[in-house]
Amino acid sequence: MSWRCTATIMILNYELIGSQRGAKDRRAAPEGVNATMSSLETPPHVNPYWAGLTGACPRCGNASMFSGLLKLADKCPACGLDYSFADAGDAPAIFVMTILGFVVLGLAVFIEIVYQPPYWVHAVVVVPVAVILTPLLLRPTKSLMIAMQYFTKAEEGRRVK
């Protein structure tokens, strides 16, 4: 799949999210049940994929949602969005492990087949690649999960009374 096709799909998804936002919110929580999620509003100018991949606030897009390398801020310093709703769970780690597993193992197998070096070469080449790429991929993956959670208003299921 080319990058143009991927970008087109992302734009179509964004348009779909925008059109759903204009419709009546069927998933709105009852009064007082989950005030944080039900009070979320999204201006249409923030692209959820761009905000997620850059780690920007999914509501205003003007500030980072992180206060550390992987630690979320309590709220957005620009618009005050409370990040207490955010729960990416294990999804970022699972995605990064799956993607990096192919990359790192593929690199190790490639080096072994083509060059057949001593084992210490693998430790010098492959281990740093894994150590450097992990946080580089983990941060945008985590922020993308949280941005998607914000835009789709995803939350834990609960009983309807």
Ligand SMILES: [Zn+2]
């Ligand atoms: Zn914000």
